[in-house]
Amino acid sequence: MSGKKIKVVLAKPGLDGHDRGVKVIARSLVEHGMEVVYLGLQQTPEAIVNAAIEEDADVIGLSVLSGSHMTQFKRVRELMLEHGIGDRLLTGGGIIPDKDRDRLVELGIGRLFGPGADIDEIANYIKEWAESRSAGTAET
Amino acid sequence: MNTQPSRVLSPELWEQFRQGSRIACARLVSLLENRPDLHPEIRHRLFPLQRGAVRIGITGPPGVGKSTVTSALTRQARVAGHTLAVIAVDPTSPFSGGAFLGDRIRMQDHIGDPGVFIRSLASRDGHGGLSPATPYAAEVFDAFGMDWILIETVGVGQAELDVLNCVDIVILVLQPGTGDIIQALKAGIMEAGDIFLINKADQPGVDMVLDSLRFIFQMDAHRPGYVPPPLLTAAAHTGTGMSEVFETVEQVIAKFRREGRLREKRRQRLEQDIREYIQQELWHRYLQLTDAQPEITRVARELTDSGRSPFPYIEQLKSRIRMERNHDQES
Numbered sequence: 098m099s100g101k102k103i104k105v106v107l108a109k110p111g112l113d114g115h116d117r118g119v120k121v122i123a124r125s126l127v128e129h130g131m132e133v134v135y136l137g138l139q140q141t142p143e144a145i146v147n148a149a150i151e152e153d154a155d156v157i158g159l160s161v162l163s164g165s166h167m168t169q170f171k172r173v174r175e176l177m178l179e180h181g182i183g184d185r186l187l188t189g190g191g192i193i194p195d196k197d198r199d200r201l202v203e204l205g206i207g208r209l210f211g212p213g214a215d216i217d218e219i220a221n222y223i224k225e226w227a228e229s230r231s232a233g234t235a236e237t
Numbered sequence: 238m239n240t241q242p243s244r245v246l247s248p249e250l251w252e253q254f255r256q257g258s259r260i261a262c263a264r265l266v267s268l269l270e271n272r273p274d275l276h277p278e279i280r281h282r283l284f285p286l287q288r289g290a291v292r293i294g295i296t297g298p299p300g301v302g303k304s305t306v307t308s309a310l311t312r313q314a315r316v317a318g319h320t321l322a323v324i325a326v327d328p329t330s331p332f333s334g335g336a337f338l339g340d341r342i343r344m345q346d347h348i349g350d351p352g353v354f355i356r357s358l359a360s361r362d363g364h365g366g367l368s369p370a371t372p373y374a375a376e377v378f379d380a381f382g383m384d385w386i387l388i389e390t391v392g393v394g395q396a397e398l399d400v401l402n403c404v405d406i407v408i409l410v411l412q413p414g415t416g417d418i419i420q421a422l423k424a425g426i427m428e429a430g431d432i433f434l435i436n437k438a439d440q441p442g443v444d445m446v447l448d449s450l451r452f453i454f455q456m457d458a459h460r461p462g463y464v465p466p467p468l469l470t471a472a473a474h475t476g477t478g479m480s481e482v483f484e485t486v487e488q489v490i491a492k493f494r495r496e497g498r499l500r501e502k503r504r505q506r507l508e509q510d511i512r513e514y515i516q517q518e519l520w521h522r523y524l525q526l527t528d529a530q531p532e533i534t535r536v537a538r539e540l541t542d543s544g545r546s547p548f549p550y551i552e553q554l555k556s557r558i559r560m561e562r563n564h565d566q567e568s
Contacts, residue, residue: 101271102334102359127335132359137342144348148341151355153263181260 103227106154108136108145110173113163118190122158122219129220142172146180155230156223159189166193170201170209186226190214246278254381255286259354262381266356269373277514280373286380290322291490291499293385294400296366296429297410299392302436302473304343306410306482307389309473311347313483314385320352322378325389326368329359336360340389354378365399366390372403372506401429402509405502406489408432408482411450413442427453430466431489434482438470523558 107123109116116138123133134152136145149157157177161169170189177183183205190210193201198209207226210219245268253261265283268275295303295310304325311321325340336359347353356378358368367390368374375386390400400407409430435446447468454465467485471478493499524530536550 102336104267123337127330127337128333130334132329132336132338132357134338134341134357137345141348144345147348148355150259151263152357153260153267 101231103131103156103223104134104152104154105131105156105158105223106134106136106145106149106152107158107160108140108148109138109160110140110142110145110169111161111163111165112139113161113165114138115162116160118162119158119160122160122190122216125216126220126223129217129224131220131223142169142176145173146176146182149177149185150180150182154185155227156186156188159187159191161189161191161193164192166191166209167197167201170206171204174204174206184230186223186230188223190219245272246275251282257382262354262377263356265377266358266370266374269377270358270361270368270370276373280376283376283380287376288379288382289499289503290375290379290383290386291406292375292388292404293486294388294390294404294407295410296390296393296400296407298412298415301392301410301412301415303389303392303410304340305473306408306434306436306471306479307340307387308344308346309471309476309479310483310486311344311353311387312476313479315347315350315352317483317487319384320382321354321385321387322375322381322383323353323355323387323389324371324374324378325355325357326360326363326366326371326391327357328391329361354381354383360391363399366393367399367403371399375403398429403506405493405499406431406486408434408486410434410436411446412437413440413446415446431493432482432485433466433468435468435470436473438478439472439475443470529554 105126107119107126109119120135123135126133134148134154136148145157145159148154157173159169159173170187174183174187177185177187186207187205188207188209193209193211201209208222250261250264254265265279269279295307297303307323307325311323314321323344325338325344327336327338327340329336338357338359340357341355344355347355356374358370358374360366360368361370363369363371367388371388375388378386388400388404407429409427409432411433412435433450435443435450447470450468451465454468457463458465467489469478469482469485471482473479490499493502536547540547540550
């Protein structure tokens with residue numbers, strides 16, 4: 098079981114108490130062999146990026162069901178770039194209208210998943226991203 | 238060092254690490270987790286940077302509040318001016334190889350504090366309550382300049398005692414209502430605690446646990462020079478009793494230092510380290526000499542169906558190794 102594992106930091110930013118979805122995602126990513134650091138509810142963007150740095154996470158996943166996705170995803174992305182971890186994947190999900198989704202993707206944020214998304218598809222998306230990244234850098 | 242410097246370990250990475258980059262620090266820990274081939278190079282370079290941080294293990298059965306105790310102890314140590322790294326280990330699923338690392342949830346007080354570095358590790362191949370990379374991660378944080386390194390194990394039962402080999406001091410955390418567990422733990426982990434802490438002391442049943450522990454300590458009282466370990470109570474989620482815990486940790490560190498025990502622990506770790514590398518090297522050499530791995534796999538498969546004992550094969554293999562060695566010496 099040694100060798101590189103995909104490490105994912107999962108969090109719910111802001112004032113949003115609906116954590117059932119993110120827990121299901123956490124569980125299924127673990128079942129796909131990933132190491133998932135779960136931060137829980139009411140996280141600030143600063144705390145999330147700080148955790149991603151210390152954990153050397155490949156992926157940050159945010160769950161936002163409160164409607165504040167534009168602010169939260171944008172801020173986390175800004176902080177990632179500011180702190181020099183812009184090469185990691187920022188992805189996530191929630192109740193996000195298509196037009197917002199497009200705007201977020203333009204900001205360099207990865208795919209965003211909505212209600213009814215297939216869990217295996219999310220895991221496979223992360224795996225494919227990680228493969229293309231390691232192919233690029235030939236690192237760990 | 239006969240290894241070629243690796244491309245992954247760029248001079249920039251080391252330079253950033255020395256200048257206090259948390260990204261570089263986190264990266265080195267990952268490399269030690271993922272790349273055993275780089276261990277000698279990384280660890281060799283970390284050695285001169287280490288300043289002898291004190292390593293404190295926090296262990297105990299699942300659910301007693303190890304993460305909460307770790308967080309509360311971190312708060313106390315920060316007030317006293319210590320810098321800290323926390324290594325929090327959670328179990329890897331033997332089925333999927335994945336891991337749910339949830340210890341950070343209980344450690345949110347220290348966000349944004351540059352004097353605290355928290356890292357979660359999945360236990361991976363480790364079966365003794367730690368990840369195999371734990372002692373190496375501790376070396377990284379020592380070299381990074383942290384004063385204390387708190388190592389929180391996975392919830393342990395009876396024999397997960399890896400933590401003993403890689404820390405200076407062990408805090409064993411228990412909770413009320415675990416009288417029977419103490420009986421079960423007696424043989425293994427009960428001997429490991431340098432400090433005993435009953436957490437959740439705001440819940441009923443504390444006296445019973447204290448009584449059981451005192452009884453166990455009493456059984457050792459006849460041994461010459463025996464001093465029972467400190468026995469404390471706290472409610473880490475409110476912080477009650479945690480300043481006493483912190484003071485006791487400081488006292489035990491001072492005592493161990495005075496008695497030369499910290500130095501002895503370091504010597505033991507180095508000895509174990511050398512032994513493990515030699516074992517690895519010999520195993521490696523042996524595999525090269527005899528190309529044994531595929532052969533072992535094949536023989537095991539044959540034996541599985543035959544009901545025969547493996548010992549004749551083992552004897553044959555041993556004599557082959559002896560012959561190879563003689564051959565080596567002659568040539």
